[in-house]
Amino acid sequence: MCYKDYDCNWDMVSRHIFASDSAxxxxxxxxxxxxxxxxxxxxxxxxxxxRIKKWRRIAENGSLANGH
Known part of the structure; x- marks a missing residue:
């Protein structure tokens, strides 16, 4: 349930275990x-x-270490 250009699992640290650019x-x-x-x-x-747009804004403002 993410956008084509971006795996939104990167937006929440607790979901990084599900994030995979290749998948x-x-x-x-x-x-x-x-x-x-x-x-x-x-x-x-x-x-x-x-909901995804909300978390994407939060992630952008959070400057996550891995660059996502």
Missing amino acids: HKKWWQVYDAMPKKLQQYCALTKHMDK
């Missing part, structure tokens, strides 16, 4: 290859989009 890239390859009618089941809801 994130692979997921989007799978998503792009699946039929369009199935993609809707994997898309972000408006609520999740709002």
